[in-house]
Amino acid sequence: MMEWIKSNAGLKLVALVLATVGWFFVKALISESRTVESIPLEIRLPPGFAVTRASAATVAVVLRGAHDDIRQVTREQLSAVLNLAGEKQAGEKTLPLGPTIIRHPPRVQVVQVVPSRLTVHVEELIERDAAVIPLLTGELPTGYEVERTNVIPSKVRIKGPRSLLEPLTSIETLPIDLTGRRISFRERVDLAPPDPNIMLLNYSRVEADVRIRETPR
Numbered sequence: 001m002m003e004w005i006k007s008n009a010g011l012k013l014v015a016l017v018l019a020t021v022g023w024f025f026v027k028a029l030i031s032e033s034r035t036v037e038s039i040p041l042e043i044r045l046p047p048g049f050a051v052t053r054a055s056a057a058t059v060a061v062v063l064r065g066a067h068d069d070i071r072q073v074t075r076e077q078l079s080a081v082l083n084l085a086g087e088k089q090a091g092e093k094t095l096p097l098g099p100t101i102i103r104h105p106p107r108v109q110v111v112q113v114v115p116s117r118l119t120v121h122v123e124e125l126i127e128r129d130a131a132v133i134p135l136l137t138g139e140l141p142t143g144y145e146v147e148r149t150n151v152i153p154s155k156v157r158i159k160g161p162r163s164l165l166e167p168l169t170s171i172e173t174l175p176i177d178l179t180g181r182r183i184s185f186r187e188r189v190d191l192a193p194p195d196p197n198i199m200l201l202n203y204s205r206v207e208a209d210v211r212i213r214e215t216p217r
Contacts, residue, residue, distance in 0.1 A: 033111070034070045036061045039102075041080045043120065046088055052161050052197060053121040059097060065108035079103045080113070087122065090162075094119045123161035127201065130158050131170040132191065134208045138179035146178070147211040153203060156191065160198035168194070176208055184211045 038058045043051050059080050063070055080101050087093070095118050099110035132151045140146070151173070158171065173189045186209050191200055 055119040060114040062112035157201040
């Protein structure tokens with residue numbers, strides 16, 4: 001009796017193994033692939049550093065899974081995060097991009113990321129003061145001239161990559177139009193950093209005081 005039970009248990013184990021293998025085999029046969037394009041690539045750096053150039057801003061992701069599962073995945077459910085929080089050296093780096101950088105629903109598998117490598121240029125962030133230069137545009141009527149222009153504050157604090165800030169000593173305002181003006185005026189105007197990687201720390205807007213007078217005869 002015991003021999004029969006042992007023999008029967010062995011058969012059950014074999015049947016279970018075969019069923020499991022068969023299930024995975026069938027699942028592999030009915031699974032399919034799908035490529036999702038233009039997933040924004042987020043690059044995380046330690047404080048005090050920024051990416052100034054990257055060979056790609058988005059990635060394509062190749063997914064595999066059951067037909068119903070893979071068709072239900074939306075782009076919003078996918079995200080690409082390259083964690084460089086441990087990198088504290090500036091310079092150019094070439095890094096591999098693999099499935100581990102992709103956050104995705106658990107019912108599908110990421111089998112490929114395109115491109116498979118990314119080249120980035122990392123720079124140290126620095127701060128400095130920059131003089132504010134009012135950008136005057138347009139022409140005054142005949143017989144009038146700008147006597148002087150003052151801005152308050154005359155300097156602002158900025159922050160950005162070292163290569164951008166080291167040669168930068170001033171920052172302009174948005175255009176201040178003089179067309180048709182005959183009298184002095186004060187106007188609040190936004191600052192215009194020359195590069196999107198330059199941040200304004202204390203002021204984003206200044207007050208321009210433009211003094212206009214009749215041209216001396």
